[in-house]
Amino acid sequence: MDVEGFAGDGYGEVRKVFQRLVDDGLETGAGLSVWREGREVVRLNAGWADAGRSRPWRSDTLVQPYSLSKAFVTLAVLVVVRDGALALDEPIARYWGAYGGQGKERTTLRQVLTHRAGQPRFAPEAAGLDLLDDSGLRESLAQAAPEYVPGTSLGEHALTYGHLVDGILRAGAGTTLGEMFNDVVRPALGLDAWFGVPDQALDRVADLEYANPDWPRQLHAAPWLQIPAGVLDTERANSRAWRQSVFGAVNLHTTATAMAAFFSRLTSEDGPVRELLGPQLHTELLTSQVTDYDEVFGTRITWTLGFVRDKGKIAKGGIGGSAAWWSLRHQHGCAYLTRRLDDHSRAAQIAAALDDDLTVVGED
Structure with missing residues (x-):
């Protein structure tokens, strides 16, 4: 599978890593985007958007990133x-x-x-x-x-x-x-993202697939994902009824470009998130609220109101391998969204190529 798109000067290693994930069979359909200083400096697409492998992944392909939805x-x-x-x-x-x-x-x-x-x-x-x-x-x-x-x-x-x-x-x-x-958040932030995908966008949605059949049972978070049944069932997740429903914890559908752009403006004092919420709530949103051992993650983490935060990033990931973050060290926003449900090692390799550390972004 060829990797399509562009990677600006200084981002050649990111493209190499993305291509290697594809060549090694670790990725069958994904989008990668990096934004810096108000512009997209990396936009890469690879693989297929459907189980039948007839629709190439495009920059406007929508995919469900599971818990990234919570933000x-x-x-x-x-x-x-x-x-x-x-x-x-x-x-x-x-x-x-x-x-x-x-x-x-x-x-x-x-x-x-x-x-x-x-x-x-x-x-x-x-x-x-x-x-x-x-x-x-x-x-x-x-x-x-x-x-x-x-x-x-x-x-x-x-x-x-x-x-x-x-x-x-x-x-x-x-x-x-x-x-x-x-009606309010999506248009205010200019997001290509949906709770309940409209009819006209259904043909852009990617089908989810397991990296291996045992993946759902191997998850640390499995005990918290059993009720109601079907959240990790790809037949249900790939259905029109699910895609057009609102299950807020997990079923936003969006693109890598939309998520990277959002994270690149998340902390900006003149950005759309601050304009939407006002200064006080914007500060609340980004401020560390609690640090403790999170049972579902299985590790000690810091939560803001909706994001995971540490010294290097403000981030959110989703079970299955998708993740997006704002690098506090390097001042760039990045999103890696995938349809091949597996762990976060792929996104972690992308992050390492950007000199970011993606430790603890989603439930594995």
Whole structure:
């Protein structure tokens, strides 16, 4: 498979690494983008967008990057906080009365956004619900007891994050996650990204595939991804119904160029994210909120409101190998999005070619 696109001066090693991933069979369909100083300096595409290998991967190919989606759930709810309809540190139960039982009476939006709300997975009682039963899954979260006292421990809310935020938005602001992202956040930031892919963009979506059949069972995060069944089932993930649904924790569909451009402007004081949220919430978004051992990641990490942060980067990755980040050291935004579900070693090799360290970006 040929690698198409461009890599500017000084980025030849990045292209070599990307080509090697393809040549070694580690990649069957992916996009890579790097932005620096307001322009795209790397845009590379390789492989196929479909399981039948008839559609070449293009720069506008959309793919589901799993938990990278969570960063945009955060932005959607922070817009409502900006407008005063919700507050980060008020109990959720003040808006969503049904949620305020079973030890969740004082759970706050901040605790949800920093993965400390005690609901890192859906409860066993939700096991019979369909993947696309939005109302049933929201109700199950309202009725369930947390796994730990909210605010006392940490574990990425792997599948529950979007449904928690959606429930809060519906109860507290009379809107939905899909509406806030697609009608407000997406156009404000100029993103080629969707919760619920529109009909006219479905032909751009890439099919997901496993690197090996045992991949879903080998994941450290597997225990947190079992309910509802089907999130890692490629037949479900590749269906039109799933692509046009809103499952906020994991099913944003977007391009590498869109994600790298977004991260390249994330921290800018005159950038679109700060303009969207205002100075105070923009600072909150990027500020380290909690550092602890994250059960789902299986390591100690620092969360902001929606991102992972360390001395070198602000980042978010997704199970399966996709990742995007802003390099605090080198001042560039990068995104590596793939349809071949495997670990993050491919993105880590790309990062190393950029002199970045991609340690801890997503659940493996």
